[in-house]
Amino acid sequence: MDNISSKNNIKIITPHSKYFLNFKEILEYKDLLYFLILKDIKARYAQSIIGVGWAIIQPLFFMLVFTVIFGKLVKIDSEGIPYQIFSFTALVPWTFFSNSMADSANSLSGNLSLITNIYIPRIMIPLSAIIGKFIDFIISFMILIILLIYYSYYPDEKIVTIFFYILLMFIASLGFGLILGTMAIQYRDIKYALPFGVQLFMYATPVAYSVNMIPEKYQLIYALNPMVTVIEGFRNIFLDTGNINIEMTSVSFITSSICLIIAIIYFSKTERIFADVV
Amino acid sequence: MNNYLIKTENISKRYPIRKQNARPDTLVGTVIDFLYKPVRNLKELRNLSSAQNSDYELESYIWALNKINLKIKNNEKIGIIGKNGSGKSTLLKILSRITKPTNGTAIIKGRVASLIEVGTGFHQELSGRENVYLNGSILGMSKSEIDQKYDEIIAFSGVAKFIDTPIKRYSSGMRVRLAFSVAAHLEPEILIIDEVLAVGDASFQKKCLGKMDDVAKSGRTVLFVSHNLESIISLCDRVIWIDDGEIKGDGNPLQIVNQYLETINNISESQIDLTSINRDTNSSFQFSKLIMMNQNNIKSSSFNVGDDLIIKLKYSLKDQNLLKSNLQVKISIHNSTQTEVLNLNNEVSGYIHKLINKEGHVVCKIPHIPLGEGIYSINIEAIINSGAADVINNVGSFEIIPGDYFGTGVPNNTKANFYCISEWE
Structure with a gap:
């Protein structure tokens, strides 16, 4: 009597695993992804007074600190743009990247019961952590728009390219987050290295300074960090600075794409032993 | 055409065992030991994953399951018994795809839902309603399926009044009832249950056993691990007894349970x-x-x-x-x-x-x-x-x-599990 559904549902369990994601299965569990994202968003600001306001406070405070230290005291060259808007334009994507990468890296080892007590496509766990952070990004992005209007910066038709930079930002945080998260299941050292690793990463990213301060001959190496291109893109679109360097953009896009593919393969190969190594 | 729903071939699973290390008794020894510690830690952590590669030689390990061959037909209600650490749960985890076997293959035809833990993925900050949807989707239900059964789930749980309250404010009993209600409304072809009935109060347990009986009668295949041998006998039509990772008995529930009881209840020599x-x-x-x-x-x-x-x-x-x-x-x-x-x-x-x-x-x-x-x-x-x-x-x-626990000479013929001193006035 179950013949029809059974035929569609044959699973073969072997010691080995696939080299890549099972997209059919991910589609079957799409409702789960939705509820995991919802959980992530709702649980994050539960029982807090400011709630989702925290999404704004973090980049806003960094902006204030950077403006005082780098803008006023160190007097970093911000290409003639008020330092606060110069740094905030970079802080919006950077905050998303650093938070979502850290969240997805911690998501697997932080949800052990989902790994050891039930089978779900485990990719859902880091994926929902990243998508959940996107709400924060949208809110701080709106603050950015308000600031831009206040400082009278109006983007032109270049604005359509923003989707490319947002995509790149996504690819980068998923790639890094997935690799770190997969490692963190077996080696909890990742958890301890992450907070200061993210800080170091920020200094390798033109958040507080301009990309032009990096000598030209090093710029292609610099662009191995995909967030360099994302931030340059944001500044170019909204503040009309930083020429878009096609070479740098390609380097960033290709490296982060390769990084994501490696991350997915590494994740898929390791997924079979997740429950054994936690 | 074969009519097996689950068929396993030589399923084995091994786990590394942590070795005890000699403690150095000199100062130099202690320092070297301290410096060497990260290397040892790395090796130990690596062994966790290497153990799953059957070609890899490990110093000390255990076969949690050793060449399990099983054929399970449609509609069978199977009870799995065995001592603690005999490999029952490992078998269920492999069949639920939580973990992969080190060796061997299994073929499963049909949708599997497994209940290894009650309320997997429950989040304290979310309301009862949100947790029903979250937990339901984790167990493999789609949103529309949950929508359809939502009223039934809430009614069965008996926590309707608090359904919009965060579950951190629930009593542990309420939480279990809500979680089990979601699980009880799953409709997979194969249901795998691991000792989850040990929670909750007696009346709810009874309700759950009744619900499981319904599930079993509705023509689904059930694999059920329990230490409660009575419920195994009443629910199952086949019992598999696992000991030390191997199948020791397979067949008629009463017969296998009795065989099992004989081995554990023999009084040994002094x-x-x-x-x-x-x-x-x-x-x-x-x-x-x-x-x-x-x-x-x-x-x-x-x-x-x-x-x-x-x-x-x-x-x-x-x-x-x-x-x-x-x-x-x-x-x-x-x-x-x-x-x-x-x-x-x-x-x-x-x-x-x-x-x-x-x-x-x-x-x-x-x-x-x-x-x-x-x-x-x-x-x-x-x-x-x-x-x-x-x-x-x-x-x-x-x-x-029986004996004179209280030293009063008054016979005490109770069936109680425990004795203790009590003071009376």
Whole structure:
């Protein structure tokens, strides 16, 4: 009597695993992804007074600190743009990247019961952590728009390219987050290295300074960090600075794409032993 | 066409065992040991994953499952029994795809839902309603499926009034009821359940057993692990008995359960030689003998309620490096349905035992044993330097017969599981 559904549902369990994601299965569990994202968003600001306001406070405070230290005291060259808007334009994507990468890296080892007590496509766990952070990004992005209007910066038709930079930002945080998260299941050292690793990463990213301060001959190496291109893109679109360097953009896009593919393969190969190594 | 829903071929699973390490006794040794620690940690962590590669040679490991071959047909209700650590849960986890076998394959036809834990993924901050949807989708239901059964789920759980309250404000009983209601409304072709009925109050447990009976009767295949042998007999039409990772029995529930009970309920000798028992751990430390005695130092495996129970464990040490380390001994006592009733530990009791000679013994005395009538089995475990040095489950067993616990001479013929002093005015 179950013949029809059974035929569609044959699973073969072997010691080995696939080299890549099972997209059919991910589609079957799409409702789960939705509820995991919802959980992530709702649980994050539960029982807090400011709630989702925290999404704004973090980049806003960094902006204030950077403006005082780098803008006023160190007097970093911000290409003639008020330092606060110069740094905030970079802080919006950077905050998303650093938070979502850290969240997805911690998501697997932080949800052990989902790994050891039930089978779900485990990719859902880091994926929902990243998508959940996107709400924060949208809110701080709106603050950015308000600031831009206040400082009278109006983007032109270049604005359509923003989707490319947002995509790149996504690819980068998923790639890094997935690799770190997969490692963190077996080696909890990742958890301890992450907070200061993210800080170091920020200094390798033109958040507080301009990309032009990096000598030209090093710029292609610099662009191995995909967030360099994302931030340059944001500044170019909204503040009309930083020429878009096609070479740098390609380097960033290709490296982060390769990084994501490696991350997915590494994740898929390791997924079979997740429950054994936690 | 074959009509098997689940078919396994030589399913095996191995896990590494952590080795105990010699404790250095010089300052230089301690420093080297400290510096070498990250290397050792890395090796240990790597072993966790290497163990799943069957070609990889491990120093110490255990086969949690060893060449399991099973064929399960449509509509079968299968109970799985066995001692703690026999591999029951590992089998369920492989069939639920939580973990992969080290060797072997399994073919499963049909949608599987597994309940290894009640309320997997429940989030404290979310409301009951949100958790129903989250937990339901984790168990493999789609949103529309949950929508359809939502009212039924809430009605079954009996927490309708609090459904919009965060579940951190629920009592633990309410949480379990809500979680089980979601699980009870799953409609997979194969349902895998691991000892989840042990939670919740008695009346809800009864309700759940009834619901499971419905599920079973509606023509689905159920795999059910439980230590509650009575519910296994009443729910299942086939029982599989697993011991030490191998299938020891498979067939008629009553017959297999009785076979199983016979092995665990035999009273052992009062003096048991342990040197010939096969162990998975390496042999640098071994228990060599277990002796049970009463308060008069008479060897026995049958005690009156209120007697003193003295367990003497002799050991031998093969690895000189372990000298001067502390030996921690755990004795755990299980009743005939394999529920742990006592867990005794010398360090917790305030007694530190140093390994001084190559041969030695530890004595554990339980004055006025407070256990009710029945047959009990003993598990022993030695821990040296935070590593398991020797583990023997079901090493021996003893019988408790009626006795004068209170020393008043008044007969006390109760079926109670425990005795204790009470003060009356």
